[in-house]
């Protein structure tokens with residue numbers, strides 16, 4: 085397995101996941117965090133309100149501006165990512181929209197690598213366009229094209245790493261170098277990598293985005309999203325979140341905190357399962373091609389190996405000589421793997437991108453995005469490796 089760059093934190097990721105961001109003593113001397121079900125927060129008297137405003141005191145005021153559980157979750161996420169500050173949202177897309185709405189204005193443009201989450205592309209291409217913000221899309225990994233697309237009005241360079249479902253990896257040194265050279269901020273959606281496997285801030289990326297719905301919360305039981313970066317660069321983002329809403333209810337914050345305690349442990353199993361299953365599939369006679377950055381056959385293996393500690397639980401493969409129906413049979417035959425979108429939870433999931441996310445697209449459009457009729461995407465959970473392999477084996481053999 086690869087060697088990740090040295091961590092700046094002076095403690096391990098498991099210790100940070102369990103204890104990071106938490107106060108030592110909590111209300112009632114409880115070891116866990118309290119859930120404060122409050123929409124508003126009280127002041128002693130008029131003078132205390134004035135002191136709060138004039139001295140910029142840190143305390144709660146009204147639920148749309150935050151709640152205590154959310155502050156703890158933000159502090160823990162920032163600690164795990166090795167960043168200064170985190171802004172938590174109700175889901176990953178709310179985080180993406182929240183960041184861009186704070187950072188771009190009419191006349192600006194953003195430059196994208198094309199293998200981005202389709203809803204992120206949709207928000208920029210369809211909705212930011214209505215406000216006069218242009219989206220420029222270049223081929224993933226084409227750094228010259230990205231640099232050429234930049235002009236004086238470019239505000240953000242955007243990519244995922246690894247991408248979904250092809251698992252292409254960005255050379256973060258090149259990516260941030262282009263941004264810095266042209267004075268343009270950079271955003272990496274590292275949902276698939278997680279801070280266990282990749283730390284984009286250490287390469288100088290300005291903003292890291294996570295759909296915390298996935299590996300960070302990890303139990304397929306909540307939605308959340310976060311942006312991590314410097315306090316100063318996130319000040320206007322946090323301010324706008326207080327206006328737009330899109331925050332988490334206190335119960336949701338508690339569930340996220342609970343999920344995060346086992347984040348590091350879970351990632352070890354997701355990584356191990358992903359690697360073992362990618363290797364099993366690559367050796368299977370019915371498999372035409374496997375997309376997994378941990379395999380030497382993956383076009384981005386060298387970058388992944390040099391920058392990532394592990395390669396995650398997402399594995400994509402094409403079934404040899406299969407039409408869409410035979411491919412669907414493999415999906416339908418799976419017993420442990422449940423048929424659902426999403427990834428990063430303890431339960432293993434399986435889906436056919438053609439049906440799940442691209443059914444209403446034209447074949448030409450699907451081809452453009454590299455979505456084939458015989459493609460299957462699996463999200464390995466934390467079940468036992470041998471059981472997952474046996475399930476996939478019978479699903480393929482019986483298709």
Ligand SMILES: *Cc1c(COP(=O)(O)O)cnc(C)c1O
Pocket residue numbers: 175176177178201244248273275276295296297298307308309
């Ligand atoms: C799921 C996902 C999102 C969107 O997150 P939600 O929490 O579903 O809003 C964004 N980016 C990536 C890479 C994702 O997998």
